[in-house]
Each structure stands twice: as structure tokens, then as C-alpha cells.
Amino acid sequence: MLKLAVFVSGRGSNLAAIVAKIKSGYLSAKVCMVVSNKKECKAFEICIDEKIPTYVVDTNDSYEDLIEILDNENIELIVLAGFLKKIPINLIQRFKNKIINIHPALLPALGGKGMYGLNVHNAVLKSSSKVSGATIHFVDEIYDNGKIIEQREVDISDVKTAEEIAAKVLKVEHELLPDVIKKFAENKIKY
Numbered sequence: 001m002l003k004l005a006v007f008v009s010g011r012g013s014n015l016a017a018i019v020a021k022i023k024s025g026y027l028s029a030k031v032c033m034v035v036s037n038k039k040e041c042k043a044f045e046i047c048i049d050e051k052i053p054t055y056v057v058d059t060n061d062s063y064e065d066l067i068e069i070l071d072n073e074n075i076e077l078i079v080l081a082g083f084l085k086k087i088p089i090n091l092i093q094r095f096k097n098k099i100i101n102i103h104p105a106l107l108p109a110l111g112g113k114g115m116y117g118l119n120v121h122n123a124v125l126k127s128s129s130k131v132s133g134a135t136i137h138f139v140d141e142i143y144d145n146g147k148i149i150e151q152r153e154v155d156i157s158d159v160k161t162a163e164e165i166a167a168k169v170l171k172v173e174h175e176l177l178p179d180v181i182k183k184f185a186e187n188k189i190k191y
């Protein structure tokens with residue numbers, strides 16, 4: 001069973017998707033802890049229901065206390081699911097090739113600082129692209145820059161608003177992220 005720590009900043013629908021796939025037996029993993037930079041966020045409500053321990057990280061500190069906890073919990077994979085803060089270098093080095101992020105667009109286009117939430121989908125709309133999608137990638141020191149693990153496309157040729165694109169992409173995210181975690185659990189990810 002793959003031991004996960006999921007990092008969130010808000011709603012937590014990807015966290016909920018992971019939990020649901022574990023409960024259904026599709027995914028052999030355990031969400032051992034959920035980490036947020038916010039004291040209060042919707043994702044924490046899921047943690048109360050599911051009895052998942054939570055941890056609020058002070059993003060101004062060095063993350064050393066958190067790293068100790070992640071080590072003690074024997075965390076095997078860190079999943080950034082809507083975590084909006086940059087991961088410091090000491091955590092990246094300690095968990096080399098063990099931190100993944102989900103981005104709601106087809107990288108390498110439309111990534112980087114400020115490219116989150118509706119900003120991404122507005123940029124896609126502006127580009128007149130007929131296709132968007134979701135990307136899972138390894139995390140390095142630069143926002144949305146690490147090696148791409150897997151992408152899934154969605155047809156957006158019929159959509160008129162950024163919100164519609166967001167909804168279509170989110171549906172795909174909820175399948176793609178558990179699928180990629182499953183591949184980690186089955187040692188099928190190569191780096």
C-alpha cells in the first residue's frame with residue numbers, strides 16, 4: 001500500500017477523488033496525512049470525515065519539522081493537489097522523484113507563476129485552442145517545470161467560458177491523478 005501525503009490549499013476535489021478510488025479498491029494506497037498552507041480550507045472537511053491527520057505548514061519556515069514528520073510516517077509519494085505555494089529545495093531534495101503535481105492544462109504551455117485557477121483556463125480560452133487537458137509532472141525548483149509523467153486531453157471546441165473549460169478539465173483530473181498514483185503504487189513510473 002503506497003503511503004501518500006497530499007498537499008492542498010483549497011477545495012480538495014482531487015483529494016476526494018483519490019480517497020474515493022482507494023475506498024473502491026481501485027487504488028492500493030493510503031492518504032497518511034494532508035498538508036495545507038491554510039488553517040482553514042474545504043479539503044480539511046474531507047479529512048475530518050475520513051479521519052486523515054492534517055498539518056498546517058508555515059511556508060515562511062524551512063519545512064524541516066514537516067520533513068521530519070513525513071519521514072516518520074514513511075511517506076513514499078507527495079501529491080500536490082492544488083497546493084499553491086512553492087516547495088522549498090530541502091523538501092524537493094529529500095523526496096527526489098517522489099513529489100508530483102497536477103496542473104490543469106497541457107504543459108509546457110500555460111504553466112509557471114500565476115498560472116493557477118481560472119487564470120489558466122482564461123489563457124486557454126484566449127489562445128483559441130480546441131484542446132486542453134491535465135498534466136501530472138514531477139516537481140522541481142521551478143513552478144510547473146519538472147518532467148512530465150502523463151497528460152490527458154479534453155476537447156474544448158464547443159466551450160465558451162473559462163468556467164466550462166475548468167469543469168471539463170477537472171473531470172479528467174479526477175481520473176488522471178488516481179491513475180498515475182496507481183502506476184507509482186505498481187512501480188510502473190520510470191524516471
Ligand code: GRF
Pocket residue numbers: 008009010011012013014015081082083102103104117170173
Ligand atoms: C486543480 O484544478 C488542480 O489541477 C490545480 O488546482 C486545482 C485544485 O482543485 N493544481 P481541488 O482543490 O483538487 O478541487
